[in-house]
Amino acid sequence: MNEQERAEQHLKTIRRLMERATIYRAISAPTALVGGLLSFIACAIGWTLPAGIALDHRNNFIFLWLVVLFLTVAANTLFIVLGARKRDEPVFSKSMKAAFVALAPAFLTAAVLTFLFGETSDPSEEFTVSIMWAICYGLGLLATSHFAPRSLTLLGWAFLCSAIAAIMFLRFSNYLLLWILTVLDAHTATVFMALTFGLYHLIYAACAWPRKGAETEP
Numbered sequence: 001m002n003e004q005e006r007a008e009q010h011l012k013t014i015r016r017l018m019e020r021a022t023i024y025r026a027i028s029a030p031t032a033l034v035g036g037l038l039s040f041i042a043c044a045i046g047w048t049l050p051a052g053i054a055l056d057h058r059n060n061f062i063f064l065w066l067v068v069l070f071l072t073v074a075a076n077t078l079f080i081v082l083g084a085r086k087r088d089e090p091v092f093s094k095s096m097k098a099a100f101v102a103l104a105p106a107f108l109t110a111a112v113l114t115f116l117f118g119e120t121s122d123p124s125e126e127f128t129v130s131i132m133w134a135i136c137y138g139l140g141l142l143a144t145s146h147f148a149p150r151s152l153t154l155l156g157w158a159f160l161c162s163a164i165a166a167i168m169f170l171r172f173s174n175y176l177l178l179w180i181l182t183v184l185d186a187h188t189a190t191v192f193m194a195l196t197f198g199l200y201h202l203i204y205a206a207c208a209w210p211r212k213g214a215e216t217e218p
Contacts, residue, residue: 028152029208030079035072036201042068043194047187061126061189062114065133068197099144106140126189127166134163134196151208155200162196 042064084090110133117129141148141156 031076032201033205034075038068039198046190102143103140106136110136130189130192134159
């Protein structure tokens with residue numbers, strides 16, 4: 001392969017990555033909006049529910065957020081199908097398969113850990129579960145950084161850094177922070193989920209929403 005052919009190959013690769021970034025940005029922004037709104041609804045419901053009540057032998061906190069996950073995935077699937085039809089492409093394209101492969105390890109880990117915590121009725125463990133979800137979700141988003149838009153990578157870092165900060169909060173919190181934690185009591189996990197899965201997703205949706213005439217994000 002000569003220099004010209006190599007340069008053309010690089011240009012094709014760059015163009016393909018930019019096209020993928022645009023597609024994922026168009027899909028991820030509406031999904032983030034739906035996920036953020038559903039997260040705030042779940043937080044409002046979770047704030048009113050008594051702590052430690054099990055539904056079908058599962059903690060009500062985990063059950064509630066599994067419903068949010070199901071609805072968000074359903075919305076994301078709808079956006080993917082509509083987008084594929086609009087572009088006249090197969091739903092499970094190579095780029096979509098690459099996304100699933102990249103997300104699978106982190107999401108599978110979250111599923112296994114959620115199953116292990118699924119029988120708990122201790123409200124104090126809900127904060128640990130929410131931190132675990134944020135870590136796995138952040139790592140999953142970062143795993144797509146080689147083809148996803150930069151904004152999605154930043155979202156992944158936001159989740160990961162927030163989870164690390166929460167861990168440090170639990171480990172090195174002073175008396176003031178312990179007082180705040182006591183006031184929140186069983187709602188600490190709900191507040192954390194509202195901040196991350198609720199607020200972060202709404203901020204991302206507002207910043208990454210596709211706009212006419214906007215340049216493709218690197």
